[in-house]
Amino acid sequence: MAEEPRETARKPPSSDDEESEDEERPREKKKEVIPDAVDHFLGQLMSSLEKRNIKETHHLYEDTFNKLTDKYYKNLRWPSPSAVEDQISDHSLFIILYKELYYRHIYSNFPVTYDERKASWENYCRLLDLFIDNLAEEQDLDAALPAQWLWDILDEFIYHYQTYCAFRNKVTKKGEKDVDKFRENPDVFDTTKVLNYLHQVIRTSRIEEYLASCSDKSEPAEADQKGAYKYEMVRLLGYFSVMQLLRMHSLLGDYHMAMKSIECIDFKSEVPLFFRIPACHITLYYYMGFGYMMLRRYVDAIKTFSDILVFLQKTSGVNEISYQYMQLIKKQDQMYALMLLCLALSPRQLDELLEKHIRDKYAEKQMKLHRGDIHEKILCFEELFSYACPKFISCAAPNFELFAGGESFDQFEAHKRQVDLFLQEVKQQQALPTIGSYMRLYTAIKTSKLAQLCDMDEEGLRDQLLCVVHKTRQRVRAEKGSPLGGETEQCSEVQFYLDGDTVHINAQRPQRADADFFLEHILKLQDLMKKMNVS
DSSP states (O other): OTTHHHHHHHSOOSSHHHHHHHHHSOOOOOOOOOOHHHHHHHHHHHHHHHHTOHHHHHHIIIIIHHHHHHHHOSSSOOOOHHHHHHHTOOOHHHHHHHHHHHHHHHHHHSOOOHHHHHHHHHHHHHHHHHHHHHHHTTOOOSSOOOHHHHHHHHHHHHHHHHHHHHHHHHHHHHTOTTHHHHHHOTTTTOHHHHHHHHHHHHHHHTHHHHHHHHHTTOOHHHHHTSSGGGSHHHHHHHHHHHHHHHHHHHHTTOHHHHHHHTTTSOTTSSSOGGGGOHHHHHHHHHHHHHHHHHTTOHHHHHHHHHHHHHHHHHTTTTTTTSTTHHHHHHHHHHHHHHHHHHHHHSOOOOOHHHHHHHHHHSHHHHHHHHHSOHHHHHHHHHHHHHHHSOOOOOSSOOOHHHHHTTOOOOTTHHHHHHHHHHHHHHHHTTTHHHHHHHHTTOSEEEHHHHHHHTTSOHHHHHHHHHHHHHHTEEEEOOTTOOTTOOEEEEOOSEEEEEETTEEEEEEOOOOOOHHHHHHHHHHHHHHHHHHHHHO
8 A cells, every 4th residue: 555656656647548557567566685695694594593503503693694794784774574585485483583683783773663663572572482482391492592692682672672662752752653653552662571571581491490409509410301491592591581680670770679680690600601691791790780889789889890890801802793892892881980989989999900990091080089079079970870870761651641732751760860869879978088088097086176177067077977887887798699698897998986075996998918919929020021031
């Protein structure tokens, strides 16, 4: 029906006979041209999927697909699924997986229409339903996919959901015609359905049982005999779903539930599964560190960010060909920004590599956070937080009828709410660094004198001292313990107690272990000796 006006415009009828002939002539649809290299790639991909050759599929997915995209489709879309179905194969699994690549490329490079978003959702539903059916029947997955592709499928699924929510809010704000499509299709990327898919994959893959059996030091062979999770792909699919559940709860602002969702993760293992995929490793530590920060567990947040950033410093340049490489680099910068915020609220000693990187790249920001005036500090906190935080989303669709009537709508409400909560905590701690800096100069000081130094009255100082005690007490996670576990500790650099009108202070600076000091200088000496030998 949509093509009839174009056909009429191209050749208007001059008589009744001509009009009749025009109606009888079959509509000619221009056939999409698929380059030979792309045709060959698609044929190889279909063949490797049929043969369940994971090694070949991994090469085609990670290497060939990216090279062909760079050569033929940098500014063009890949061939439409219908053209691939007509010219290559109509095998259902092959077409579903091709559509996953096709829509992902569109999301990465072009403006996405509502119809494309809806088609992407429907394709993910078919693929995830297939996975869940396989898992429920305790059989291997129909699609024999490499670990990287399994991760990317789930990662893109949540990314498409995230962008759909942002697109919906933007359209509602502008009052565009697409509002009717959102109203007519409430199930598309519905938050409850997205969460339900993740929970179903986790439950049917029995990944939590598998990880629990590993933590109990059961024999892997025994665990592997229990059905579905004896297959590596099944384990990884469930494991990656746990990571995306962490991400989902973080995007929705439920940090306690986010941390609870990863209690089963194999932190105690010698080589945890998240080491398999760099993007999975970074996602876990980014959202876990951010969750700790928002739960006011700054010591754990700094430890989490430090661990992953030191690891990335030592493995820079890994997986550069991946389409997500630039996103991983951005995540690294965001984690440095978040760590600066945590260090400003709870000063700690860092690894020398990280301290050097911060001095080289973030010295100005660090100075503003620590030494700027109050207004400048707050602006810097807000700027870094807005840059480094996740793109928060509202879990429910807006009331389209209400906003159609002219009511105001704030599309950034979810983001502003989280920023306000964080800045509220920052403002409550504004006086703490000043009080701490003066207390480090004394072993005992009268409250009247300390109040005078801090430019406040004595009663206000006592309130602030109680605030210091409260704000510097944090739950600290034990080494490789449960993410939400740990003991409450006093985490201030300055320990003190109030005796009448006198503050007694015991400044405790963390000391580096002697072994670390000597190892560091041994390595420096070895480097120096190598340079001398070369010269």
